[in-house]
Amino acid sequence: MTDEPSGGSASRRKFLAAAGSVGAIGLAGCTQSGDGGGSDGGDGGLSGTIDIAGSSTVFPLATAMSERFQSEHDDVNINIQSTGSGGGFANHFCPGRTDFNNASRPIQPEEEEACSSNEVTPVELTVATDALTVVVNNDADWVDCLTVEDLREIWSAESSPTNWSDVNSDWPDRELELYGPTDASGTYDYFIEAILGEEGPGHRQDYSATEQDRTIIQGVEGSTGAIGYLGFAYYSQNTDRVKALGIDDGSGCVEPSLETARAGEYTPLSRPLFTYAKREALAEEHVAEFARYWMENATSQDIVADEVGYVPLSDEDQSEAMDRLESAIENAQG
Structure with a gap:
């Protein structure tokens, strides 16, 4: 025990x-x-x-x-x-x-x-x-905030959309390129718990999985259609290379930060x-x-x-x- x-x-x-x-x-x-x-x-x-x-x-x-x-x-x-x-x-x-x-x-x-x-x-x-952070390419000007439902659809093994427009018709018909941690990572486990639900269809596997958080930053930085998630500390060291998205848990969009995590406002991705x-x-x-x-x-x-x-x-x-x-x-x- x-x-x-x-x-x-x-x-x-x-x-x-x-x-x-x-x-x-x-x-x-x-x-x-x-x-x-x-x-x-x-x-x-x-x-x-x-x-x-x-x-x-x-x-x-x-x-x-x-x-x-x-x-x-x-x-x-x-x-x-x-x-x-x-x-x-x-x-x-x-x-x-x-x-x-x-x-x-x-x-x-x-x-x-x-x-x-x-x-x-x-x-x-x-x-x-930590404030687990969702990041996109700096040129992804069509999105600044995602709802929990958006995140669930993007990363769910059941829906597995291939383009941004599959998630929201107002978004461009651009291929989604996904980057995230491997299934050996606690970040992966927490994302399933907070976003996908432990009883849900599971985390999609057609993504670039790595234990190197800097590789997630590099991948998202290198493609306009990319999206990934990782710990806030790695984003905070690379704020000029990728864009962090706010998350709407039903009470409006809240951006990841030390202040919003400390106040319990950045839900459900504070941990x-x-x-x-x-x-x-x-x-x-x-x-x-x-x-x-x-x-x-x-x-x-x-x-x-x-x-x-x-x-x-x-x-x-x-x-x-x-x-x-x-x-x-x-x-x-x-």
């Missing part, structure tokens, strides 16, 4: 209602294993390796936190892989190969079972809020972002201290919002996450 307080699922549902590149980056050296394998250094400082995999959406935030932590602890090596939320759980975290798994959606019951079978206990930590710590790895002091560092800085406007492009945690959410983390550390080190 995930290491979280009772009522965690209910609070997550309440939060939801209210509210890129594949490969490994060795930020400071190569990893040997996902077991931490560190200790206090000879000079009393921290040392050891930390392995992180998972969500491409959380990747830039994890990178920002890792770089700052390593600047203060030279003997700690942090390696991060952008594998997608599901790919990280299945191939790295639950088999016990990594210390953290970043995720842009909550862990699934079958993933919890896989972790449990390998004696891995996930500790869920909310780290930010919490997570990292999952392996409780067993928190027995290692350098792993525990990195987890503390991340959560202590999760309210930082400078790091989370200005540098990365997500909504920082509120003081209340941070306090809840810190309580959960300290309880897990005490359990691991006791």
Whole structure:
């Protein structure tokens, strides 16, 4: 089971209602294993390796936190892989190969079972809020806003329109070119939940799927008829290359931004972002201290919002996450 307080699922549902590149980056050296394998250094400082995999959406935030932590602890090596939320759980975290798994959606019951079978206990930590963003080419002057129904029709496996005019007769008879994350991505899972519905016909598969968010930007930038979706942080770094669309959930068009996500106005595409710590790895002091560092800085406007492009945690959410983390550390080190 995930290491979280009772009522965690209910609070997550309440939060939801209210509210890129594949490969490994060795930020400071190569990893040997996902077991931490560190200790206090000879000079009393921290040392050891930390392995992180998972969500491409959380990747830039994890990178920002890792770089700052390593600047203060030279003997700690942090390696991060952008594998997608599901790919990280299945191939790295639950088999016990990594210390953290970043995720842009909550862990699934079958993933919890896989972790449990390998004696891995996930500790869920909310780290930010994202405004999942739908982007089109800058020359797509016929559209500035889409309704949830428009999005559902464009991406549904049942309708699968081929031209923009198939969705709206006022739009040009121009081919739709679709770009998005793979089915290993939490962004993909969340889009199905928020737009298509888990009981619906499913996500169409005739699109360019990638775990490299920059590839989505490049694809949409390169074709007038293109459309794609990805995390707000990647759009915020490329506002001159593509155009973000507003979303109308029935109460008028709302553009994606940190302000509209923070206010709970950008629905239904505002979502919490997570990292999952392996409780067993928190027995290692350098792993525990990195987890503390991340959560202590999760309210930082400078790091989370200005540098990365997500909504920082509120003081209340941070306090809840810190309580959960300290309880897990005490359990691991006791």
